[in-house]
Amino acid sequence: MSDSINPKFAPRGGKEAVETGTAFQPKFDADGLIPAVVTDASTGDVLMFAWMNEDALAHTIQNRAACFWSRSRRALWRKGEESGNTLSVIEMLIDCDQDVVWLRVNVEGDGLACHTRQRSCFYRSVPLGTAPTTTLQLTSADGKTKTR
Numbered sequence: 001m002s003d004s005i006n007p008k009f010a011p012r013g014g015k016e017a018v019e020t021g022t023a024f025q026p027k028f029d030a031d032g033l034i035p036a037v038v039t040d041a042s043t044g045d046v047l048m049f050a051w052m053n054e055d056a057l058a059h060t061i062q063n064r065a066a067c068f069w070s071r072s073r074r075a076l077w078r079k080g081e082e083s084g085n086t087l088s089v090i091e092m093l094i095d096c097d098q099d100v101v102w103l104r105v106n107v108e109g110d111g112l113a114c115h116t117r118q119r120s121c122f123y124r125s126v127p128l129g130t131a132p133t134t135t136l137q138l139t140s141a142d143g144k145t146k147t148r
Helices: 015-020 054-063
Strands: 034-040 046-052 067-070 075-078 087-094 101-107
Touching: 046 054, 046 067, 046 101, 054 067, 054 075, 054 087
Parallel strands: 034 101
Antiparallel strands: 034 046, 067 075, 087 101
């Protein structure tokens, strides 16, 4: 995680410095992670959500290729390394209190961001307006029932 001898990012300052200053001072959680929302640069579609540690964030900034921290594998995860569906970062934004990053990307390869071979990881819809039950059924984002 963080290397105190050679830090990758500026230390956190006060509220004003974080919210209105120009120093990049990302706030990592207790596990050393920061959330990353990924959208398609041309359409604005939300493609995925993932976590980054300090190394993944630094790699992404330096290489313009999305890199995340896999919590299940406990390792860096270079998106598309196996599938070829890499995420080329066009722009990275940080929210007001610098605790969430937003990556605007172009999806290379087949243009599929999800490991399930879907364009987006958000391909199912949760029905709203009724009480949830153990039989609540998801529908596909285009309104058709997912039979998978």
